[in-house]
Amino acid sequence: MARLAVYLRVLTEMLAEGVRTVSSDVLAAAAGVNAAKLRKDLSHIGSSGVRGVGYDVPRLTQQVETVLGLTRSHAVALVGVGNLGHALAGYGGFVQRGFGVAALFDVDPDLVGTTIAGVEVLDVARIPEICADRGVTIGVVATPAAAAQHVCDALVGAGVRSILNFAPAVLSVPAGVEVRKVDLAVEMQILAFHVSRRHDGVAATSDATGKVFG
Amino acid sequence: MARLAVYLRVLTEMLAEGVRTVSSDVLAAAAGVNAAKLRKDLSHIGSSGVRGVGYDVPRLTQQVETVLGLTRSHAVALVGVGNLGHALAGYGGFVQRGFGVAALFDVDPDLVGTTIAGVEVLDVARIPEICADRGVTIGVVATPAAAAQHVCDALVGAGVRSILNFAPAVLSVPAGVEVRKVDLAVEMQILAFHVSRRHDGVAATSDATGKVFG
């Protein structure tokens, strides 16, 4: 459930503000979801809300953290230190939540040897060796599409079983390996679809054959 | 449907390779989805596959482009030229598909006036004026969470009705405005969940109350 992570962010904010107790209505509104859905989600993780009162914020926060596996820290390897990769390496949001950037890789000899956010960039050939040494559990692929599958294979070979893919390519992996994809071009295209739909007028949004979409 | 954008990418690649015709099986495999699902998706946009042969690649490509509204180009305004925003401004994947970066904004006086990828960074106060002038239809929010809602309101006020939000915050917008969210920390946490699940052993993944999750 992707929503648990959102709940956790809201809960952490509330905790920082000193809020001790929260109702499902309030928490759901802050997380942008339906209240019933939130209660069902929390019931799945064995929630401990008090009827007539609400949920204990510190306790619920810890519960969600435990379920999400954030009680341990995760070593992340980032491959591809180009435009996007460079930004990700320096992105504060990762370290903030226990995701340490344990290693950076690239093919470009000009980049190998440089240091980004205190971490040295290494050659991609060293992925197996370094990932094993540093106990990497999560790999981030921020390479061009053409290199993505190759890099992915290297990571999987090094024992990495969770991969976040920013490359516009479909990665094939053996069973047991989890891949999540973030495709910025796809997100833009979905928005473009809605722009057109509005601009054309809903009833007029049609394709060449005259059939209406949606 | 987010998958249409993925199909389009695969189709464009095939077109470049000179492939004229493709079956639903092959296209589905390349896009990483079920063949029946792909056929149903294409039937919704009034597809024109030939039974016994497959789909005509050039024709299908154009059909998908039309539905996604990629026949016109879209002016994008990017707000927040920090770590991530800077990378997005220079990201080739946008321009490549007809998404021109029409304007950049930031609050930081040190950044205002600088030029990134050929576009000058302007003060956020000028969002209404500039967005109207340049016909911006899509806004990208890459600010810290605290500023996100404020920036979002400014964009909506300027007539922008499609927003891509990278800030870890829930944006509230009036009806008719479409918001898509990309939360990198959330993606990482979902992967962390799977790491823990594997490490603990599925049967042992439990919360404090002893109830098993999933």
Place this chain on the structure above:
DNA sequence: CACTGTGAAAGCATTCACAGCA
């Protein structure tokens, strides 16, 4: 009395399986 936890209902998305056409 306010709020949680949860059956039951409704709504979607996915998959199956096959009729029908080139």
Place this chain on the structure above:
DNA sequence: TGCTGTGAATGCTTTCACAGTG
């Protein structure tokens, strides 16, 4: 024969509505 388009079946997610509790 090979492949599309699609009704029917399945499974999952969301929502409703309310019984039950501190």
